[in-house]
Amino acid sequence: MAASNIPADLLYTTDHEYLRLAADGTASVGITDYAQGELGDIVFVELPPVGTAVAAHATFGTIEAVKAVSDLKAPVSGEVVAINPRLDAEPALVNTDPYGEGWLIRIRVSDPAARDGLLGAEDYATTIGG
């Protein structure tokens, strides 16, 4: 099995979500390359409406692979300001480009200090045995 891609500029959770911080106080959230590989072919992603408040470590949606539905957990608290509009018709984008076109939601982070509890790329690699 090929080694998972773990970009150095992102933050990670032990639940295998990533956070990509932007300069404007928002952040994109998705699942890691390792997670999509473990799940297998993604067939559905259920995301919250724009405007929903999400809490760190709480479930904000679900993702269905061929045979299992799993929870999606928010890395940090905030408000959903965008959802990936392509995933309803093209959920496989999560498999093919998890850090790019397969992003899930964008949130306005309510507490920037909360990022301190997240993992850097090296620490995340350790958690997955990479």
Next chain:
Amino acid sequence: MHAPWRLLVTEPLEGSENMALDHALLRRARRTGECVLRTYGWSRPTVSVGRHQTTVGIYDRERAARLGIPVVRRPTGGRAVVHARDVTYSVTAPAAALGPAPYDAINALLLDALGRLGVVAALAPHGRAVRPAGDRAALPCFAAAAGGEIITSGRKLAGSAQWQHDGALLQHGSILVDDDQSLLASLAPDAGSGNGPTRGDAGTPDATADAGSPGSSSSGATTLRAALGRAPTVADVAEALAAAVRAHDPGAEPLVVDDALRRSAESLRAQYRDDGWTWRR
């Protein structure tokens, strides 16, 4: 498998009762650290659909009501299943109890149980086509076997789907004794008025089964009757499943449904009776 196992066989229940009890067992798994294999039937022929499956425009709600066929939405994934002459199982477990590949672990139990019944079954190879592109919402569960699912003679015998939630998992599965999956076609919006069973026929799904070969189906499914030349009872299948569990955990004992579990299931039942859940998409 290090977590202790319990075994539960319940009498046939309504769809919403079955789903609520399985959901309550998932919560129980998280609370107790125990795995439970439940084997059950349905009080009348019922269609269950997957958590994310599109039902609106695919199945006709009024037609289903007119035919007396309840539709219930599972918390687990996967596609539509007709529960009539099948045996349904659920496995609930703490998330880590079944190792890194719980789906494979449960399928190993199923293969063991089927072997005890005399069925030579295998897992479908990974990588085969799962479903036609663009037809995601409409395809029934038994139309094709995904990699890792249980097949015999190249056809799907058991369909399974899982929900991993909050530190526990629930896996649902259906093992066909006879094939009633063609009943789904009678719920389509464009099904002719003469194609479906009448209300009185709903208890005898033979009305829509392949008339020439009741043990097989053009749907891609196969059945225990086809594999064995006879139709085992729910009790036969439950005992084979129980024996497979005991082979892994000799201490596995029957689960007694106590007041806490009964109350938990009752509190969850409203969700599965709610049309807003069943017909939400």
